[in-house]
Amino acid sequence: MSDDDIDAQTQRLIQRGEIDRAVSLARERSNHTTGAARGWALLALASACNSAGHFSEALRSALTADALFTECDDAAGAHEALLRAATALRAAGDHAAAIELLERVEQHARAQGDEHKLAQALRMIGINSSILGRHQHAVSCLTEAKALCRRVGSMADQINARLSLLNAHNREVEGLPATDLLRRSVCRGLVPAWQALADDCEGPDHRRMRAMALGNRAITLHALGRDEEAAAELRGLLPEYRALGMRPNEGLCLSELGHCLVALGRHAQARDEYLAALVVLNEGGTVEDRMAALEGLALAEEALGHPAAALAALKQLRALERQCSADAAQRAVMRRELRIELARLTSQWAREASEDPLTGLGNRRALQAWLAEHLPRVDRGETLSLVLLDLDHFKQINDRFGHGVGDEVLVKVARLLGVGCRAQDRAVRYGGEEFVLALAGTSRDGATDVAERVRQAVADHAWAKVSPELRVTASLGVADASEAAEAQALLTLADKRLYAAKIAGRNRVVTAG
Numbered sequence: 001m002s003d004d005d006i007d008a009q010t011q012r013l014i015q016r017g018e019i020d021r022a023v024s025l026a027r028e029r030s031n032h033t034t035g036a037a038r039g040w041a042l043l044a045l046a047s048a049c050n051s052a053g054h055f056s057e058a059l060r061s062a063l064t065a066d067a068l069f070t071e072c073d074d075a076a077g078a079h080e081a082l083l084r085a086a087t088a089l090r091a092a093g094d095h096a097a098a099i100e101l102l103e104r105v106e107q108h109a110r111a112q113g114d115e116h117k118l119a120q121a122l123r124m125i126g127i128n129s130s131i132l133g134r135h136q137h138a139v140s141c142l143t144e145a146k147a148l149c150r151r152v153g154s155m156a157d158q159i160n161a162r163l164s165l166l167n168a169h170n171r172e173v174e175g176l177p178a179t180d181l182l183r184r185s186v187c188r189g190l191v192p193a194w195q196a197l198a199d200d201c202e203g204p205d206h207r208r209m210r211a212m213a214l215g216n217r218a219i220t221l222h223a224l225g226r227d228e229e230a231a232a233e234l235r236g237l238l239p240e241y242r243a244l245g246m247r248p249n250e251g252l253c254l255s256e257l258g259h260c261l262v263a264l265g266r267h268a269q270a271r272d273e274y275l276a277a278l279v280v281l282n283e284g285g286t287v288e289d290r291m292a293a294l295e296g297l298a299l300a301e302e303a304l305g306h307p308a309a310a311l312a313a314l315k316q317l318r319a320l321e322r323q324c325s326a327d328a329a330q331r332a333v334m335r336r337e338l339r340i341e342l343a344r345l346t347s348q349w350a351r352e353a354s355e356d357p358l359t360g361l362g363n364r365r366a367l368q369a370w371l372a373e374h375l376p377r378v379d380r381g382e383t384l385s386l387v388l389l390d391l392d393h394f395k396q397i398n399d400r401f402g403h404g405v406g407d408e409v410l411v412k413v414a415r416l417l418g419v420g421c422r423a424q425d426r427a428v429r430y431g432g433e434e435f436v437l438a439l440a441g442t443s444r445d446g447a448t449d450v451a452e453r454v455r456q457a458v459a460d461h462a463w464a465k466v467s468p469e470l471r472v473t474a475s476l477g478v479a480d481a482s483e484a485a486e487a488q489a490l491l492t493l494a495d496k497r498l499y500a501a502k503i504a505g506r507n508r509v510v511t512a513g
């Protein structure tokens with residue numbers, strides 16, 4: 001089985017509605033794999049947990065997968081992991097946090113020129129922005145996503161991008177009064193756009209999307225007051241939603257039909273449609289959709305002169321409103337918990353990614369970041385030096401005193417290095433028994449003094465306390481940025497001098513040659 005098969009297998013289970021099986025399969029696999037294979041199992045677990053409504057576990061799984069993929073330099077896996085983490089945040093209603101993660105994917109995709117990845121990230125940023133009411137930003141992201149999908153996406157990608165953009169336009173004008181000029185002009189544009197999307201949804205694969213697009217077209221017609229037309233379209237769509245098993249859409253369609261009939265003054269028919277809508281929506285519709293149907297039902301009953309029935313509908317509506325605010329409070333708590341989890345994991349991984357676990361010093365990545373920040377200042381006249389330190393005959397120390405003592409020596413040397421460092425400097429463990437002191441604002445003479453002090457401190461340390469007869473010395477090479485301006489060239493020069501120190505007999509500092 002290839003690494004990502006578990007993901008495909010889990011997605012199939014989710015689609016069949018076997019969510020519990022999907023969760024346990026993915027969880028089991030993630031407990032029995034390592035490396036990239038574990039990454040994919042965790043991504044499968046994230047999707048399954050999302051479908052089960054366990055957003056916290058979904059987020060944790062996706063972010064753990066991100067850390068794993070990053071560790072094995074699997075950019076595609078890491079990208080997918082961030083998308084899934086964003087999906088969990090979106091499902092939990094934390095759209096702002098989802099956008100923050102997605103913007104990382106966006107930046108990365110732009111830097112790499114990966115248009116497919118960029119389209120995915122922009123589409124998700126657009127959807128989340130639209131839900132947050134940042135309509136302009138949503139439309140601009142989705143317009144770019146649509147253009148990218150046309151160039152590099154599959155047919156399904158293109159259709160999804162267009163659907164998201166049209167939905168964003170819908171949301172933009174949703175809250176405006178029916179008479180608002182902007183609303184009317186946007187809606188007038190949306191009618192042919194939904195039709196064009198439906199027309200392009202050819203073949204059995206896109207039948208659901210076509211039905212959705214036509215439903216949205218009919219809703220837009222109703223918003224424009226073209227209620228006869230809208231009602232006829234909605235009625236025509238009902239058998240399609242039923243045939244496709246799209247229950248929530250069927251409920252919404254019946255409810256919209258009710259709205260059209262109320263607008264046309266056919267209250268008895270409207271009441272029947274609302275009642276039918278509620279039967280369907282009570283099974284699987286959102287609370288908001290049920291509330292809209294109840295509100296319509298109350299209106300229709302009142303218009304029909306049935307105050308008792310209208311009151312009964314309003315009572316149910318109030319009960320749902322109360323449930324809604326209780327749910328909203330619960331969701332707010334959950335969002336706060338997810339944020340805390342996200343912040344904790346992000347800072348933990350940022351630390352792990354740049355820290356050497358044995359000594360607690362920075363690692364190679366930390367040195368690269370330090371150099372990237374400090375080397376440009378050399379052009380502005382600042383000095384900068386590197387001291388490369390390698391313990392002498394460390395293999396013999398391990399062999400003679402044991403690996404545990406070897407580790408203890410590394411930890412102690414790391415502490416001794418830290419003593420020579422000021423706040424602006426950085427001490428890192430560069431490799432096994434190799435360390436680097438990166439010294440800001442320090443010329444080669446200054447760095448030579450520091451290197452000599454460190455050499456002396458290592459040689460003079462009371463190593464016998466660690467193990468009788470233990471002796472430790474180090475060889476050091478010094479280079480400064482006036483001799484080599486590039487990070488790699490500077491390190492190579494320091495390494496050349498370190499090698500010269502070894503050749504010359506060890507336990508010494510070499511600064512030239």
Ligand SMILES: Nc1nc2c(ncn2[C@@H]2O[C@H](COP(=O)(O)OP(=O)(O)OP(=O)(O)O)[C@@H](O)[C@H]2O)c(=O)[nH]1
Binds near residue numbers: 404406410
């Ligand atoms: N205890 C311990 N040993 C390590 C660690 N990382 C690398 N080493 C050991 O460090 C030793 C380095 O050996 P060499 O590269 O041959 O160098 P050396 O023995 O120090 O000899 P010179 O550099 O020529 O003085 C190897 O035996 C590695 O196994 C570690 O984290 N802990």
